[in-house]
Amino acid sequence: MKRIHLIAVFLFATVLSKAQTNPPTDLGTIQQNLKKLDVLGSVLYVAAHPDDENTRLLAYLAQEKHYRTGYLSLTRGDGGQNLIGNEQSELLGLIRTQELLAARRIDGAEQFFTRANDFGFSKGPEETLKIWDKEKVLGDVVWVIRKFRPDVIICRFPTTGEGGHGHHTSSAILAQEAFTAAADPNRYPEQLQYVKPWQAKRLMWNTFNFGSTNTTAADQFKIDVGVYNTTLGKGYGEIAAESRSNHKTQGFGSAKQRGESYEFFKTILGDAPQNDLMDGVNTTWKRVKDGEAISTLIGVINRNFISEAPEKSLPALVQLLMKVEKVPDTYWREQKTKELNNLIAACAGLWFEAYATEPTYALGDKMSLREQVINRFNYKVKINSVINADNTLNLNSKVLPTNQLQTFEDNMVASKLTQPYWLAAPHPIGVYTLPDNTLAGNPENPDLPKVTFQFIVEGKPINIDRRILYKYVDPVRGEVYQPIEITPPVTANIDNKDYIFSTQQAQTVLINLKSFTKASGTISLKPAAGWKISPEKIDFTNKDKNDEWSVAFTVTPTEGKTKTTDLEAVVNANGKPFSLSLRRIRYDHVPAITLFPPAQTKLVYLDLKNNGKKIGYIAGAGDQMPEALRQVGYEVHMLTENEVMNGDLSGYDAIVTGVRAYNVNDRLAYQQPKLMEYVKNGGNLVVQYNNNNGIVVKQIGPYPFTVVNRRVTDENAEITVLDQQNPVLNYPNKITSDDFNGWIQERGLYYVSNIDPQYKAILQMHDKGEEPLNGSLIVGDYGKGRFVYTSLAFFRELPAGVPGAYRLFINLLSKPKATSGTN
Incomplete structure (x- = not known):
């Protein structure tokens, strides 16, 4: 020993x-948990994304009714926008996972996920369920239901489309199918070595009144969730606001609401409730064999509890634990044993x-x-x-x-990397690849x-x-x-996400290494067809823990217009190969996040011409555009308010505003006249997309247009050119249909309409079955300069190294000297 x-x-x-x-x-938590001991009921809420959940209802069910309450978010919110930083895709999903867990710590519910990846806005469930691989995601929903065993399942959205987003509708479709499938031993039988089939009593739709969509009605079943909890000293509208305000990446800080507030429901499957959500469900200890004696003892413990001396309840609590450990119902035995163990520790x-x-x-x-x-x-x-x-x-x-x-x-x-389990392997666009299907549902690695x-x-x-x-x-x-x-013994972070080549000239690929133990070995780049890499490898010896150093490789195209290629670094440390980098995400409102993405970069060969070098950039909600522009040789300066208001802007070949800048930077209302003056005097202003809600100026451009909630979600949607001769399609790069190949996630979002005739609409596109939209890219001359507004998703395409998106955006930055106009 x-x-x-x-x-x-x-x-x-x-x-x-x-x-x-x-x-x-604390005493309030102890008293709440004492009440929960006597309740044997569970409710599962199902929706598509972080922020879809009804936090007031979750808090009411968990802390007023004392049901075991869970929220199953089919995705981790990977496809949304980030209002507090520049993390996108999987990195954003990691932050939103922790924001949801923080929310659950406040409202008292539990958090679950499927393997579905939020691939961005979807206009219908057909597209969503195809990309998600319906059978796999449905299997995850069935798995969570069979493990959680909810008496009642509640959908946030209907199957009929009123939720707007294809993911929303799909979440209701999957919940409805899983309601039946979870009870069928012939569906997903491989799960039955771990769990048993489970039939919930009913499936409800939590109807809503959002904006112009009201799906509630006076004759629907309803619950007043605005009640006040004297033990907690708060109403559920207050608790809900605290919970929801954790969704900081989405800007969902919420005001606390107090007083009566009703939630409405429609029954989708199962028996409709008449008086209570749990009608027909026995939520007392009578639902298990010999449970009445347990309930009687819980009553005695509650009546005799002394708030000034909780330890005096310990003999009775231990007696209760020994009774609960003999309950034949495995599910409730495990749940209540865990609750009792924690309660005994608190009272002790x-x-x-x-x-x-x-x-x-x-x-x-x-x-x-x-x-x-x-x-x-x-x-x-x-x-x-x-x-x-x-x-x-x-x-x-x-x-x-x-x-x-x-x-x-x-x-x-x-003994095991603390890599998020859903990011341990490459995955297709719609679903994460899980190393083990039984991991589905877990918000974090269960084996930490x-x-x-x-x-x-x-x-x-x-x-x-x-x-x-x-x-x-x-x-x-x-x-x-x-x-x-x-961590791995040594991580390798390649300096840039992409290396853009427009000539046969070699570039230096810098790799930053960090040792987390005493290590010796080599670093190399895997051979890539069409590229020459030198040297073949670089040795390192006797590196100590926390040593950091950099090595450089020379990469040269060898085959003219070489195709885009992934380049992977391999570290052989202490005799074992690793190809992992290190990424840390730090925000004060969530725990520190660490992951180990593949040690890769992308080599992109572009037929690219530049015009101008100096770009001024006004930050928006967070994007990676400045880094992407620096990759192709631009000098990008992040403009301060003082520089816009008092500096000489004429030295900038173009000024670019970041995504949602006119939503999140209220100072732009004061800077706008200076920006318009810059354009009038010959400047080139490129404004990226903004949300149609909360624009801080009355008019973004020199002439009117309206930002609307219209988008093209098919990244392969056909493009029609409306103004073939416009300089933005011809200078300095000739844009062709090939430049719209290989785009990711979407074409664009928040297009514009009511476009003043002094603008030229350049492109037209649409999703299948919809009317053409021409508000993705508009250009207008103003004075001696040019104003460009674009809703195209350049903020996604350039960091992903999409060649055609680079060529088109460079054109937007490149105003021909001859461009002039009047005001």
Whole structure:
């Protein structure tokens, strides 16, 4: 048995972080959990994205009715826009996953996901379900239902399309099919080695009144969810606002609402409720064998509970636990045992956690751990053992002294990368590739490192897990917890996402390496057809933990107009190959996020001509356009308000506004006259798309147009040229139909209409079955200059290295010297 180091220290005050490992143990939480013990009911809410959930209803069901409540978001919101940074796609999905988990910590529900990838706006369920691979995603919904066993399932959207978004409608279609499929042992039979078929009592649609769409009616079943919870000191409209305000990437900060508020429902499948959402469902202990005695004991515990001395309930709670452990219903036995274990720990005044002494460890290295426990009450509680994946600290039922923090030193091997499981393998556009189908539903990796504490309370062993985190003290934020990182021995980050070639001239590919353990080995680039790479490899020796260094390779096209090629870096460290980079995402409102994307870049050969070099850029909601423009040789300067208002803008060949700039930067209302003056004096202003809601100026351009919520979601939609001779299609690059090949996710969004005749509409396009739209790109001369407004999704295309999008956007930046006009 390994040696145990026991350190006793006095309790000291700390600043608690919302990511702390120890769950809340305040009196209100204890009382809420005591009430929940006596309720055996569950509700699953189903929708498509983060932010689709009805947080007020979730909070009401979880904390007023005390049902086990879950939200199944089919996607992680990967395809949306980011109002707080420049992360897109999977990176945005990671942030929104954590925003949802933060929301659930407030409203009391649980969070689940399928493997579906949010590929962007979809106009109908046919497209959505085809791209999502319907059978796989339906299987995930069935899996979650069979595991969660909801008595009632609630959809946010109908199957008839009033939700607008194809993903929304698809979520209702899948929920409706899964309602029946989950009960059918012939559907997804491979799941039945882990779970049993499950038939929910009913499927409801939570009707809504959004904007101009009102699907509620006075004769529908309804619930007042605006009630006040005296234990929590809040109404559910207040709790809902706190929960929803976690969706910061979407700008969904919400005002707290108070007072009566009704939610309306229509029955889709199953028996319609008459008086209560759970009509016909026994939500008491009578639903399990010999449950009445358990309910009676819970009643006694609640009546005798003393708020000033919760530990006095421990004998009865332990007696209750022993009864619950004998319940034959596996599902409710497991749920209520877990609830009771946590409740006993809270009533005993136990606080305990496990944390690593360093934030990062390489695969195979030994992690140094500290497990801390304190018994805050003068009650005889013993600690028997502390168990991790590799070691057991046998503490031999040591009595925990009152109010003295106990620290145990321990270790375990870092055995698995902390890579988000849904990003561990490449995936097609519509669904993530899961290493194991049973992982579906999990918001995070279920096998993240943990420690199990075993206490002895009233002679009864109580086992409770704690996830291992890293904690440190920040001078501003105080005590901070963050997930530990288990990394490859060495990561390789290629300096640029894309390398754009327009000639046969060689370029230098810089790779930034970081060692997370003592390492020696080589770094190389995999051979790529049509490209010469030199040198073949570069050695490194005796690198220590946290060493960082850079190496350079020369890459040269060898076959004229070489096709676009993925280039992969391979690190052979300590005899094992790795091709992973390191990406960290840090925002104060969510825990630290770390992932290990493939160590890849893209080599793109463009037939590209440039005009002008100096670009002024006004930041919007966050995009990667400045970096993309620098890749093709532009000098991009991020303009400040002072520079716009007081500087000389004439030196810029073009000024570009970032996506949604006129939505998120209210100072543009004051800068707009200066920008129009810049255009009038001969400048070239390129404005990227804005949302039609919340534009901060009355008129974005020199002449009127209206931003509308119209888009073309088919990235392969046919393009019709309306003004073939316009300079933006001819100078300095001749744009052809080939330049619209290979676009990703969509053609564009928030097109314009009511276009003043002094603008020229350049392109026309439409999704299948819809009328043509000509508001994706408009150009107007003003004074000596040119104004361009574009709703095309350049903010997605250029960072993805789409050749034709680069060529067209360069043309927008390149105003021919001859362009002139009048005001």
